Amino acid sequence: MTQRIVITGTDTGVGKTVFAAGLAGLLDGFYWKPVQSGLDGETDSEVVARLAGLPSERVLPEAYRLRSPLSPHRSAEIDGVAIKAADLAFPVLPTPLVIEGSGGLMVPLNRRTRFIDIFAEWRLPVILCARTTLGTINHTLLSVEALRARSIPLAGIAFIGDEMADTQRTIVEFSGAPQLGRLPHLDVLTGKTLRDAMVAGFAFASIAGGD
Ligand SMILES: Nc1ncnc2c1ncn2[C@@H]1O[C@H](COP(=O)(O)OP(=O)(O)OP(=O)(O)O)[C@@H](O)[C@H]1O
Ligand SMILES: C[C@H](N)[C@H](N)CCCCCC(=O)O
Ligand SMILES: [Mg+2]
Secondary structure, rough: OOOOOEEEOOOOOOHHHEEEEEEEHHOOOOEEEOOOOOOOOOOOHHHHHHHHHHHHEEEEOEEEEOOOOHHHHHHHHHHHHOOOOHOOOOOOOOOOEEEEEEEEEEOOOOOOOHHHHHHHHOOOOEEEEEEEEHHHHHHHHHHHHHHHHOOOOEEEEEEEEEOOHHHHHHHHHOOOOEEEEEEOOOOOHHHHHHHHHHHEOOOOHHOOOOO
């Protein structure tokens, strides 16, 4: 089975962390957020630990923890930190590892490097989290094109939100990307409701892969 998977999204706030928590919980894996920008309130790692019920040793420490809730390149500049690609080598573990980017694919880490550049080096399969709401067709198709232009393996699209049958169909038909499933908006978001929704919404064999 695939041991490492990257969770990206069409934008910030699409639900990557919630989806990653559901996935890490179901795969009984590890979670890693390489760059956390914004330290007020719960961090993404803390959300995942809570929602996935992961013990602390399964949530790997972030390579960079930046104070301002901004694009990482700017947040780093404000903190006087230079993000170096060399610090973002993914750990090799015997169990599945779910890695979450920040924002969308073109988000900069510094003035030269974006997340997509790191993903192109990693060559790990990527799950693209996409909203189901209006505007997602454009964002999702552009993101798929950007991945394909760099030969980054796309495991598929995880839709997040309430069902929009034609929107989802249109994205799948134009992109040719696999639709992994859909995580609905959960009015009550707990470890239990998330796990149940992930089981109902996704076929995990297709996400986990067969190698
Ligand atoms: N399926 C869902 N049901 C209910 N609430 C959700 C769901 N998915 C996401 N949310 C809520 O939407 C908000 C944004 O989600 P999330 O933090 O997962 O986004 P993100 O894509 O990880 O953002 P970032 O780019 O900051 O990492 C959060 O408040 C989260 O609790
Ligand atoms: C602070 C936020 N929650 C994310 N971690 C970072 C989002 C960066 C988005 C940059 C952009 O696309 O304009
Ligand atoms: Mg997140």
